[in-house]
Amino acid sequence: MSEKQDKTKQMESAFDASTEESLYKLWEESGFFTPENVEKYLKENGNEIKKPFTITLPPPNANGQLHLGHTCGYSFQDAMGRFNRMMGHPTLLLPGKDHASIQTEAVFSRILEEQGENKWDLGRDEFYKRCYEFCMSAAKNAQEQEKRIGLSADWSRDFFTLDPRLNEIINETFFEMFKDGLIYRGKYIINQCPHCRTALADIDTERKEMPGIFAYIVYPFTDEKDNDLAEKKLGQRGIMIATTRPETMLADTAVAVNPDDDRYKEFVGKKVMLPVANREIPIIADEAVDIENGTGALKVTPAHSPIDFDIGLTHNLDVINVIDENGHMTGEIPERFKGMETIECSKALVKELEEMGLLNKIERIKHEVTVCERCQTPIEPIVSYQWFVDVKPLAEKALEAIRTGKTIVIPDGQQSALIHFFENIKPWCISRQLWWGQRIPVWYSGGKKLYDWLQDNPESTIEDWEEETGDKAKGSGKIIASLDKPENDPEWKGSSMDLWLEEESDIFDTWFSSGQWPFSTLGGREGEDFKKYYPTQVMETARDILFWWVARMMMLGIYKTGETPFARVFLHGLILAADGSKMSKSRNNGVAPAEVFKKYGADALRLWYFTDSLPGSNTLLQEEKIKGNRFFINKIWNASRFILLNLEESEIPALRSRLEAIDNGWKNGDLSASEILMKTKEHTEKIIEYMDQLRFHLAAESIREFFWKYFCDICIEDTKNEIKGKEIGSDERIESLAILLYVLKQNLKIMHPLIPYITEAVWQELTKAGLAEGFIMVQQIG
RNA sequence: GGGCGAUUAGCUCAGCUGGCUAGAGCAUCUCGUUUACACCGAGAGGGUCGUAGGUUCGAGUCCUUCAUCGCCCACCA
Numbered sequence: 001m002s003e004k005q006d007k008t009k010q011m012e013s014a015f016d017a018s019t020e021e022s023l024y025k026l027w028e029e030s031g032f033f034t035p036e037n038v039e040k041y042l043k044e045n046g047n048e049i050k051k052p053f054t055i056t057l058p059p060p061n062a063n064g065q066l067h068l069g070h071t072c073g074y075s076f077q078d079a080m081g082r083f084n085r086m087m088g089h090p091t092l093l094l095p096g097k098d099h100a101s102i103q104t105e106a107v108f109s110r111i112l113e114e115q116g117e118n119k120w121d122l123g124r125d126e127f128y129k130r131c132y133e134f135c136m137s138a139a140k141n142a143q144e145q146e147k148r149i150g151l152s153a154d155w156s157r158d159f160f161t162l163d164p165r166l167n168e169i170i171n172e173t174f175f176e177m178f179k180d181g182l183i184y185r186g187k188y189i190i191n192q193c194p195h196c197r198t199a200l201a202d203i204d205t206e207r208k209e210m211p212g213i214f215a216y217i218v219y220p221f222t223d224e225k226d227n228d229l230a231e232k233k234l235g236q237r238g239i240m241i242a243t244t245r246p247e248t249m250l251a252d253t254a255v256a257v258n259p260d261d262d263r264y265k266e267f268v269g270k271k272v273m274l275p276v277a278n279r280e281i282p283i284i285a286d287e288a289v290d291i292e293n294g295t296g297a298l299k300v301t302p303a304h305s306p307i308d309f310d311i312g313l314t315h316n317l318d319v320i321n322v323i324d325e326n327g328h329m330t331g332e333i334p335e336r337f338k339g340m341e342t343i344e345c346s347k348a349l350v351k352e353l354e355e356m357g358l359l360n361k362i363e364r365i366k367h368e369v370t371v372c373e374r375c376q377t378p379i380e381p382i383v384s385y386q387w388f389v390d391v392k393p394l395a396e397k398a399l400e401a402i403r404t405g406k407t408i409v410i411p412d413g414q415q416s417a418l419i420h421f422f423e424n425i426k427p428w429c430i431s432r433q434l435w436w437g438q439r440i441p442v443w444y445s446g447g448k449k450l451y452d453w454l455q456d457n458p459e460s461t462i463e464d465w466e467e468e469t470g471d472k473a474k475g476s477g478k479i480i481a482s483l484d485k486p487e488n489d490p491e492w493k494g495s496s497m498d499l500w501l502e503e504e505s506d507i508f509d510t511w512f513s514s515g516q517w518p519f520s521t522l523g524g525r526e527g528e529d530f531k532k533y534y535p536t537q538v539m540e541t542a543r544d545i546l547f548w549w550v551a552r553m554m555m556l557g558i559y560k561t562g563e564t565p566f567a568r569v570f571l572h573g574l575i576l577a578a579d580g581s582k583m584s585k586s587r588n589n590g591v592a593p594a595e596v597f598k599k600y601g602a603d604a605l606r607l608w609y610f611t612d613s614l615p616g617s618n619t620l621l622q623e624e625k626i627k628g629n630r631f632f633i634n635k636i637w638n639a640s641r642f643i644l645l646n647l648e649e650s651e652i653p654a655l656r657s658r659l660e661a662i663d664n665g666w667k668n669g670d671l672s673a674s675e676i677l678m679k680t681k682e683h684t685e686k687i688i689e690y691m692d693q694l695r696f697h698l699a700a701e702s703i704r705e706f707f708w709k710y711f712c713d714i715c716i717e718d719t720k721n722e723i724k725g726k727e728i729g730s731d732e733r734i735e736s737l738a739i740l741l742y743v744l745k746q747n748l749k750i751m752h753p754l755i756p757y758i759t760e761a762v763w764q765e766l767t768k769a770g771l772a773e774g775f776i777m778v779q780q781i782g
Numbered sequence: 783g784g785g786c787g788a789u790u791a792g793c794u795c796a797g798c799u800g801g802c803u804a805g806a807g808c809a810u811c812u813c814g815u816u817u818a819c820a821c822c823g824a825g826a827g828g829g830u831c832g833u834a835g836g837u838u839c840g841a842g843u844c845c846u847u848c849a850u851c852g853c854c855c856a857c858c859a
Contacts, residue, residue, distance in 0.1 A: 011818095013818075013819065013821095014819080014821065015821090202855095202856095207858095214859090241859075242859065243859055244859065245859085256859095288857095289859085290858085290859080293858080293859060294859055295859095297859090298859050299859070300859090301859090305859075306857085307857070307858085307859075308859080367858080368858070411787090413786055413787055414786075414787090416785080416786065417785060417786050417787090417854075417855095420784085420785055420786080420855095421785085421854095421855085424784085424785090424855095543853085543854090544853085544854075546854085547854080547855080574853090578794095580852090611795090611796090611806085611807075612794075612795070612796095612807090614795085614796085616786090616787075617787085617788080617795090618852080618853080619794090619795095620793095620794065620795095622793085622794060622807090622808075624793095624794090624807085624808050624809080625794075625807060625808060627808085627821085628807060628808060628821095629807090630821065631819090631821040631822090632821090633821085634819065634821045635818095635819065635821075635822090637818090637819080637821095638818045638819035638821085638822090639818065639819080640818085641818050641819080642818030642819080643818085644818095645817095645818070646818085693798085695798080697795090697796065698796085698797095698798090701796075701806065701807090704806090704807090705806085712818090712819090713823075713824095716818080717823090720818095
């Protein structure tokens, strides 16, 4: 009697989710998150060692809190890891954090501003140092959450993407690609934020509706005969264009019309005189021009409009830059406009055109403009030199990997999308004019300005440059790409005292480094870990970074190692708010994982992910469902509790030997004596199959169904009276209890990958009672 | 404009290679139980699987049309 009371005291009638944290500590202390320790354990226990199972876990951005999307990914990754560990594979889940250059720089800059500081005052080095500290602290917080969801990652191999060990490998890749001619420096149009004084990737911009103007301006032909013809055909002496940005006309280098536009056909090839600037520019034909839009004649400004830039490339037009990084007018323009802000210049130009009689009309319109995501300032497209990767040959190899099944994407609709992406891939701009990130390992002999001038003037020599600038060259004007800071430039003929090697100030696009994550974290091609754990088995990540990240990892992985970095790509959907909207700070509809852990426990949350977050589809947060899972977790606890409370201490030796006998039968396939055991075996095999196929929702549904509806409602209920009615220690009791115990243990094992906490908690209770050993996390299934 | 996907019970969604008398969770209703668990048990109601065609002995499942919705990419002079 007293014994029973003690047990009841030990096992409360509801599983307390707050004990999850102490269970995690037990695992950490066990050392089994490290694959070598598991391998050793398996060997010592006479188990067969299978080949390693590896996931290099997607590193979340180290600049904020984790959200339910992160914990979703981790749940799947951990389930795969735990399952494979229990199937005899030394398992490495390698964790880390991403420096997320542009996003973090924006977030941290905002924090600085709130404190009344800014990055320019701090300077590059101090900014970097402070930002590093900020990331380390954010990363630490994030790691707490990662542990809380139960992630069985090897923390001894934790990496930050700006770790010097990784930087070295990233630089090496750059260097090799540079030597292979896959990397080049080219002129390209970028989004410049005049406020933040930085280039922005497309992804860092938004569209916003703003009021604006639509100015109709006439460009007269240089030849009066053409003007006569135009007057007759078009109603004015010249060709009329329509623009929202008159100030950019100073940088026009052509007027384009659609080749099928009958109004303008005979003017193609003629020349017009660009008003105010007084430059002759040609009329060209390009299919990109929309006949319906405006007047059907498009002023082409390659330096300040993305579409015009492309047209310029096709037609080999000059690129004239008239706007600087701060949004002021500059370059070869009439003196009176220099230094003006673009709006100011626009007004001044409109006035002059009106006086010249070349302004037809101005419409007031509302239109969408591209703005900086961070400060909402309209961006200025400007042209500058950037670093590019010629990804076409890399994409072809990645395509081959998909076509030959070396990498498969789940769901397969996303695989089609990825194929389409690879087939239509464009050069990848990998440089950013930011501070937070890894500097591109390149030095300019004689300075960057000299190099770029020589690029702009391919016919010219260093001497020409010296003449034009009046400066003495301090280098060969060549690029030196090198793993370390170079001492010298072999091509420099001058004195070494005069040599100036200017380091590239641009940093790498974040994806260039995170794209190497699967092998950089394993020590690169020469690393011990690489030899053992590469290529990895699975890449599990969110669907929305398929092109940004997964595609890059495949290309860079194949380039660097000759092998595709992962056999399977598993994409989980986005976690959305209950009404289907995105969770965001501005909507204030986000739910923090910590809240959910507290209310329902990590297991309940995990089970919800497995059941509801299917690959390729979005998932709406439904607390009711998580709550339902909590009931199931508690059911497991109570079923276990029932069995433990109903056996007597004196029966344990007999139970142990009976359990061992059943286990032998299980292994030999001799289970004919018990329908329950046979069904459990079938069930186990089914779950193994589901887990192998990454069909988590079926596995989750199945374990619930089997445990609750079969094991609890039928098996336990049916034997209840038998157990209670028979004499303590009798064969009937021992047999019934042993079967229940065996089936319970087997169920705990197959459920463990999905719901690790409750299963380990019960396992530890069994261990205390002398009916189990060690940790469930390294027990072998089957 | 290009690409990918979705449309099945009140809600959120399963249903792999065609065999379903169409399932689950939650919600609803009825009854029961308070010495494993009310975070329980037994049971019930609820769907012509978006539309129109086609292939087939057989279609929620394959093909085509249309409609509606979502996501990604490009672009908007």
